[in-house]
Amino acid sequence: xxxxxxxxxxxxxxxxxxxxxxxxxxxxxxxxxxxxxxxxxxxxxxxxxxxxxxxxxxxxxxxxxxxxxxxxxxxxxxxxxxxxxxxxxxxxxxxxxxxxxxxxxxxxxxxxxxxxxxxxxxxxxxxxxxxxxxxxxxxxxxxxxxxxxxxxxxxxxxxxxxxxxxxxxxxxxxxxxxxxxxxxxxxxxxxxxxxxxxxxxxxxxxxxxxxxxxxxxxxxxxxxxxxxxxxxxxxxxxxxxxxxxxxxxxxxxxxxxxxxxxxxxxxxxxxxxxxxxxxxxxxxxxxxxxxxxxx
Amino acid sequence: xxxxxxxxxxxxxxxxxxxxxxxxxxxxxxxxxxxxxxxxxxxxxxxxxxxxxxxxxxxxxxxxxxxxxxxxxxxxxxxxxxxxxxxxxxxxxxxxxxxxxxxxxxxxxxxxxxxxxxxxxxxxxxxxxxxxxxxxxxxxxxxxxxxxxxxxxxxxxxxxxxxxxxxxxxxxxxxxxxxxxxxxxxxxxxxxxxxxxxxxxxxxxx
Ligand code: HEM
Ligand code: SF4
Ligand code: SF4
Numbered sequence: 348x349x350x351x352x353x354x355x356x357x358x359x360x361x362x363x364x365x366x367x368x369x370x371x372x373x374x375x376x377x378x379x380x381x382x383x384x385x386x387x388x389x390x391x392x393x394x395x396x397x398x399x400x401x402x403x404x405x406x407x408x409x410x411x412x413x414x415x416x417x418x419x420x421x422x423x424x425x426x427x428x429x430x431x432x433x434x435x436x437x438x439x440x441x442x443x444x445x446x447x448x449x450x451x452x453x454x455x456x457x458x459x460x461x462x463x464x465x466x467x468x469x470x471x472x473x474x475x476x477x478x479x480x481x482x483x484x485x486x487x488x489x490x491x492x493x494x495x496x497x498x499x500x501x502x503x504x505x506x507x508x509x510x511x512x513x514x515x516x517x518x519x520x521x522x523x524x525x526x527x528x529x530x531x532x533x534x535x536x537x538x539x540x541x542x543x544x545x546x547x548x549x550x551x552x553x554x555x556x557x558x559x560x561x562x563x564x565x566x567x568x569x570x571x572x573x574x575x576x577x578x579x580x581x582x583x584x585x586x587x588x589x590x591x592x593x594x595x596x597x598x599x600x601x602x603x604x605x606x607x608x609x610x611x612x613x614x615x616x617x618x619x620x621x622x623x624x625x626x627x628x629x630x631x632x633x634x635x636x637x638x639x640x641x642x
Numbered sequence: 643x644x645x646x647x648x649x650x651x652x653x654x655x656x657x658x659x660x661x662x663x664x665x666x667x668x669x670x671x672x673x674x675x676x677x678x679x680x681x682x683x684x685x686x687x688x689x690x691x692x693x694x695x696x697x698x699x700x701x702x703x704x705x706x707x708x709x710x711x712x713x714x715x716x717x718x719x720x721x722x723x724x725x726x727x728x729x730x731x732x733x734x735x736x737x738x739x740x741x742x743x744x745x746x747x748x749x750x751x752x753x754x755x756x757x758x759x760x761x762x763x764x765x766x767x768x769x770x771x772x773x774x775x776x777x778x779x780x781x782x783x784x785x786x787x788x789x790x791x792x793x794x795x796x797x798x799x800x801x802x803x804x805x806x807x808x809x810x811x812x813x814x815x816x817x818x819x820x821x822x823x824x825x826x827x828x829x830x831x832x833x834x835x836x837x838x839x840x841x842x843x844x845x846x847x848x
Contacts, residue, residue: 360681362679460674460675460678461675462678462681481675481690481694482691482695484778488788488789488792497778502695587782595789596789597790597792600793601792601793601796605793606677609796613800613803613807616803616808620807620811623736623816627738627816628816629816630738630740630816631738631836632818632819632836633741633832633835633836
């Protein structure tokens with residue numbers, strides 16, 4: 348879902364620098380999700396479906412509010428409902444809006460072999476451009492948040508675009524616009540970070556959430572979607588939000604040292620056999636007629 | 643004058659060429675996705691989505707043929723003590739001092755190692771390849787399998803590529819007559835005597 352109005356700073360499967368990279372001032376955008384004021388109304392889900400023209404998807408009923416286990420190729424934004432037991436034994440909902448985190452260091456992009464299939468704009472949005480996608484699903488392996496989803500019919504992968512088409516035109520993402528409680532905010536990363544810290548402070552000081560904090564995981568270089576959590580020490584309780592997400596180290600080895608070693612070995616092998624030929628040449632057959640094996 | 647000796651029968655030749663052609667296709671499409679510098683290969687082969695689509699299917703044919711080969715050649719591919727003696731003297735073979743080597747049967751130890759390297763890397767490639775093909779079937783809680791599969795797939799591919807380079811080089815450039823034999827099936831008695839003396843005695847009775 349590319350948008351001409353945004354400049355690209357990183358592209359998948361691209362050898363060498365990106366043309367036009369760093370010619371503009373970078374202004375990183377971010378979405379702030381305050382889980383403490385989310386009421387689980389799913390207005391953001393509907394807004395996402397509406398704006399992105401996504402098709403209907405079957406829901407499941409598993410004796411909980413969860414209508415779908417995880418995001419899907421045509422469902423990019425999902426509230427995860429988690430029934431959580433407080434220390435005093437009473438029950439509370441931890442509700443988290445799940446979607447692409449728009450990592451500063453995106454594992455999906457690092458893993459993708461197709462040129463331009465995944466790009467990162469200068470404002471930090473990570474976007475899939477399906478016209479270049481080859482459907483290899485390496486991004487599925489590279490993402491630490493289980494976000495890219497494969498459509499096995501079209502063999503393309505989809506995920507939240509952070510409404511790059513709207514943001515490119517100076518609008519806020521559709522989900523932000525729909526949220527009735529104001530638990531979603533959109534702005535520059537710096538502003539959102541400040542707002543989030545203020546809110547976490549407030550929760551710690553006045554609302555009795557001693558461990559309230561901001562989720563902006565450094566393992567992926569920070570994210571373009573940040574959360575305020577009641578308990579920053581236990582993000583896993585929010586429907587499997589990883590406490591220390593990182594691009595898998597095997598993906599790093601695969602795309603880094605293994606590539607170089609492999610290239611060296613392959614080129615070395617070709618040079619090796621050429622040198623051998625120049626030095627020793629073909630074998631001779633005693634008593635044979637000429638070189639051929641045939642009489 | 644037709645004292646040519648049959649080295650590979652038709653079935654063996656067909657088998658060899660199916661594996662060779664499928665391997666080359668799988669190798670080229672794999673390399674296209676291995677490095678951005680080689681992505682153009684996919685363009686030559688009909689575009690990246692097409693290459694991605696066929697890579698695993700053609701690879702399945704390749705692995706199936708590997709097992710066919712195992713059935714047909716298992717007897718010839720077992721490594722014997724004689725092979726080890728030959729293997730210890732492989733320096734002479736590399737320097738083309740073949741007269742200093744002990745006689746061997748139908749295949750030398752290098753050819754046997756090549757066969758086993760392809761078979762074992764093929765097995766690793768098919769197992770890890772299936773994970774790469776259907777990552778969505780690996781549950782999120784078992785995702786470390788996806789991570790390991792990708793590394794092993796590339797590692798096994800690289801091992802097979804190393805073996806493949808040497809195999810093609812030996813079969814075409816160094817052991818003249820080898821290439822013809824795998825196409826038309828026949829070698830001259832002199833060729834057989836020079837390269838595979840025990841086999842020569844065995845099949846000709848001379
Ligand atoms: C039945 C066996 C195999 C299956 C199911 C399989 C499947 C896959 C799949 C799904 C991919 C991901 C992208 C793509 O399709 O290219 C892949 C990548 C690759 N495959 Fe295979 N493959 C098999 C055998 C082989 C063989 C025999 C080779 C021999 C050289 C090979 C070499 C590669 C390479 C080099 C890559 C790219 C790795 C990278 O992106 O770094 N594969 N394979
Ligand atoms: S959350 Fe996953 S899909 Fe989104 S940018 Fe990060 S790695 Fe990519
Ligand atoms: S499936 Fe994912 S990794 Fe593969 S080409 Fe498409 S976007 Fe890139």
